Amino acid sequence: MAIHTTPTTDTTSLDAGPDAGASTGEVLLEVRNIVKAFGGLHAVDHCSFDVRRGTITGLIGPNGAGKTTVFNNITGFITPDSGTIRYRGKDITGLRPDQIFASGLCRTFQIPREHGSMSVLENLMLVPTQQKGESIWNALFRGAEVRRQEEENRAKALEVLGYLELTHVSDEYAGNLSGGQKKLLELGRTLMTGPELVLLDEPAAGVNRTLLKRLTSNIEYLSRERGITFLLIEHDMNMVMSLCNPVIVMSEGRKLVEGTPEEVRNNQSVLEAYLGGQYAAA
Numbered sequence: 318m319a320i321h322t323t324p325t326t327d328t329t330s331l332d333a334g335p336d337a338g339a340s341t342g343e344v345l346l347e348v349r350n351i352v353k354a355f356g357g358l359h360a361v362d363h364c365s366f367d368v369r370r371g372t373i374t375g376l377i378g379p380n381g382a383g384k385t386t387v388f389n390n391i392t393g394f395i396t397p398d399s400g401t402i403r404y405r406g407k408d409i410t411g412l413r414p415d416q417i418f419a420s421g422l423c424r425t426f427q428i429p430r431e432h433g434s435m436s437v438l439e440n441l442m443l444v445p446t447q448q449k450g451e452s453i454w455n456a457l458f459r460g461a462e463v464r465r466q467e468e469e470n471r472a473k474a475l476e477v478l479g480y481l482e483l484t485h486v487s488d489e490y491a492g493n494l495s496g497g498q499k500k501l502l503e504l505g506r507t508l509m510t511g512p513e514l515v516l517l518d519e520p521a522a523g524v525n526r527t528l529l530k531r532l533t534s535n536i537e538y539l540s541r542e543r544g545i546t547f548l549l550i551e552h553d554m555n556m557v558m559s560l561c562n563p564v565i566v567m568s569e570g571r572k573l574v575e576g577t578p579e580e581v582r583n584n585q586s587v588l589e590a591y592l593g594g595q596y597a598a599a
């Protein structure tokens with residue numbers, strides 16, 4: 318996919334650049350010297366970076382730079398060949414996705430993974446939040462408590478739907494949602510768990526301008542008001558440059574540059590990385 322820019326005539330909050338000075342918070346996620354090869358291809362090649370608490374950190378780079386593979390390593394979907402990943406100071410390298418998820422680190426996928434034949438509300442209520450109803454013992458002997466927890470879960474799901482302005486589609490099959498609504502639902506699924514760090518894989522892809530504005534302001538709000546830290550992969554440069562600070566640029570499996578949006582925008586090696594990749598072929 319090519320590096321995209323959204324129309325510059327739009328005067329929404331997308332045009333307002335984030336403040337500088339994102340390097341002050343404590344390190345929440347530490348990626349150190351990650352290597353991941355598929356056969357002879359080094360998809361990730363000694364990649365290191367930090368994500369600091371309270372930031373919306375952007376991860377960009379040409380196609381095939383290794384961004385999604387880094388996400389997959391962080392969230393336990395694949396195990397790195399070498400290197401270390403620490404979350405809140407704890408080594409999480411090689412843990413299973415559910416273990417990492419339970420520790421407060423959630424992700425969305427490039428292609429949303431909704432349960433298409435279930436309702437939007439059910440999709441949210443399905444997210445594991447330590448429900449007591451899962452064991453037979455609880456189902457048989459602690460029915461009242463299980464029901465109370467289900468009600469709490471439903472109330473939380475309705476609150477998330479309201480916040481994301483998806484209440485009107487709560488009974489709709491999730492498979493019938495538009496691409497943008499599915500992205501909002503993915504964000505909603507992460508919110509069900511009260512996450513500390515959310516990894517977003519191309520949140521803007523396939524999202525129309527109206528929903529993109531809403532998604533962007535949701536992320537800004539959740540960062541500012543709820544203290545959620547974000548790491549997001551994105552090709553939409555307007556979104557990245559207005560929302561993220563710092564911006565990390567990956568090329569050929571490793572970190573090339575990290576800086577403010579302004580620094581990254583003006584960096585010659587970043588330009589060359591993009592020119593040498595996608596644009597050269599275009």
Ligand SMILES: Nc1ncnc2c1ncn2[C@@H]1O[C@H](COP(=O)(O)OP(=O)(O)OP(=O)(O)O)[C@@H](O)[C@H]1O
Binds near residue numbers: 318360384387
């Ligand atoms: N499971 C896999 N098996 C073999 N090769 C893979 C696998 N996953 C990724 N790759 C390769 O690793 C390289 C990095 O892929 P990755 O998807 O991480 O890049 P990316 O930066 O996320 O790209 P894009 O922006 O296009 O999504 C690519 O050459 C890709 O083809």
